Amino acid sequence: MIKKIPVHLLEPGMYVSDFNAGWLNHPFAFNSMLINSEADLAKVRAAGIRELFIDTDRGRDVGDGVPTAAEASRESAEQLDRMATTSRPVVAEARVSLAEEMNRAHVAYGEATRVIRNLMDDIRLGHQVELASTRPTVERIVASVMRNSNAMMTMRRLKSLDDYTFLHSVSVCAMLVTFSKVVDLEMNAIHDLALGALVHDVGKMRVAQAVLNKPARLSEEEYRHMKSHVVLGSDYIRQLPGIPALALEPLELHHERYDGSGYPRGLKGDEISQVGRMSGIVDVYDAITSDRVYRKGMSPAAAVQKLFEWSKFHFDPALTQVFVKSVGIYPVGTLVRLESGRLGVVIEQSDAHLLTPRVRVMYDAKRMHYIAPEVVDLSRPMGAGGADRIVGYEIPDKLGIDVSRFLL
Numbered sequence: 332m333i334k335k336i337p338v339h340l341l342e343p344g345m346y347v348s349d350f351n352a353g354w355l356n357h358p359f360a361f362n363s364m365l366i367n368s369e370a371d372l373a374k375v376r377a378a379g380i381r382e383l384f385i386d387t388d389r390g391r392d393v394g395d396g397v398p399t400a401a402e403a404s405r406e407s408a409e410q411l412d413r414m415a416t417t418s419r420p421v422v423a424e425a426r427v428s429l430a431e432e433m434n435r436a437h438v439a440y441g442e443a444t445r446v447i448r449n450l451m452d453d454i455r456l457g458h459q460v461e462l463a464s465t466r467p468t469v470e471r472i473v474a475s476v477m478r479n480s481n482a483m484m485t486m487r488r489l490k491s492l493d494d495y496t497f498l499h500s501v502s503v504c505a506m507l508v509t510f511s512k513v514v515d516l517e518m519n520a521i522h523d524l525a526l527g528a529l530v531h532d533v534g535k536m537r538v539a540q541a542v543l544n545k546p547a548r549l550s551e552e553e554y555r556h557m558k559s560h561v562v563l564g565s566d567y568i569r570q571l572p573g574i575p576a577l578a579l580e581p582l583e584l585h586h587e588r589y590d591g592s593g594y595p596r597g598l599k600g601d602e603i604s605q606v607g608r609m610s611g612i613v614d615v616y617d618a619i620t621s622d623r624v625y626r627k628g629m630s631p632a633a634a635v636q637k638l639f640e641w642s643k644f645h646f647d648p649a650l651t652q653v654f655v656k657s658v659g660i661y662p663v664g665t666l667v668r669l670e671s672g673r674l675g676v677v678i679e680q681s682d683a684h685l686l687t688p689r690v691r692v693m694y695d696a697k698r699m700h701y702i703a704p705e706v707v708d709l710s711r712p713m714g715a716g717g718a719d720r721i722v723g724y725e726i727p728d729k730l731g732i733d734v735s736r737f738l739l
């Protein structure tokens with residue numbers, strides 16, 4: 332049986348079936364393993380893991396009173412459900428339609444990916460770097476998000492596997508700008524923190540490539556080296572002229588955690604600035620929803636449930652709620668399955684309810700063929716057949732569906 336336990340109950344002989352921490356946060360290349368020794372335990376604790384799942388069929392059990400994984404997951408799903416049904420989504424106001432913004436967002440996303448790739452290549456090769464040259468591309472991302480943030484959010488889905496570090500940089504930038512718009516930060520601040528978000532992982536170019544791209548378990552030494560990307564990045568960026576103080580925050584604080592379990596400084600609560608706390612949430616959300624060479628990304632709905640769980644310890648709970656309410660449980664561009672057996676692409680968040688976006692229905696999953704596209708507003712009753720509702724998430728690639736064809 333799978334049980335969810337707090338880390339202080341973990342003992343040698345227990346079999347961890349899921350570290351419940353995302354790949355970024357633990358030094359184990361496999362997400363399941365037998366805990367053999369005190370050293371393994373120490374490593375789990377040092378990684379800031381507070382709760383994890385054990386399989387009592389494959390290792391020692393815990394005492395009574397610990398919920399099973401199914402119970403724990405039901406509890407966090409219920410918590411999310413409560414939030415989704417009782418509070419309104421935070422919809423970033425759009426000045427232009429998604430259709431109008433898509434092309435510009437596409438160009439800006441592609442350009443930003445090239446710019447950050449060049450910048451990071453230069454850093455890796457020890458060339459002179461001009462941070463000012465990234466300004467125009469940062470401005471274009473900010474401008475696009477201000478016009479209609481959904482367009483940039485949709486671009487995240489175009490990611491390919493091999494360019495992860497660059498695409499992640501651009502996505503974190505676009506999402507942090509969206510988040511900042513929602514919490515109403517000033518425009519000047521948004522421009523500075525957007526620059527910082529774009530370069531938040533440049534320190535990775537000073538991490539040995541063999542460690543950075545290693546698809547197998549990192550040794551303790553390698554994990555320490557990997558974590559040094561924050562300090563390496565900050566040392567590098569700080570010596571460049573004209574870097575605004577706020578731009579340093581996403582870079583220096585994105586791995587700090589609310590409960591003090593993060594790195595490099597182990598800051599706690601409000602010791603981490605608001606922008607720093609926001610950066611951590613965005614960084615993890617993008618990482619766990621992204622496809623990597625060695626694993627598939629989580630669905631957005633599963634990812635927000637995880638964020639919720641982790642926000643008990645790792646993230647500012649209030650900011651996590653705002654973030655989830657703004658990206659939605661089914662973000663624009665998500666392929667969803669409806670109770671009627673039809674599939675549709677989310678095209679707009681409703682401002683009534685997180686679980687009832689507007690969807691362009693276009694596929695009959697029972698008969699497995701396309702149907703005439705039709706926009707359904709799930710927040711409204713649907714005529715004779717009654718209201719339809721979302722029952723799940725579908726992976727477009729599996730069905731050979733090109734979501735972008737149905738967005739507009």
Ligand SMILES: [Fe+2]
Nearest residue numbers: 531532585586
């Ligand atoms: Fe990082």
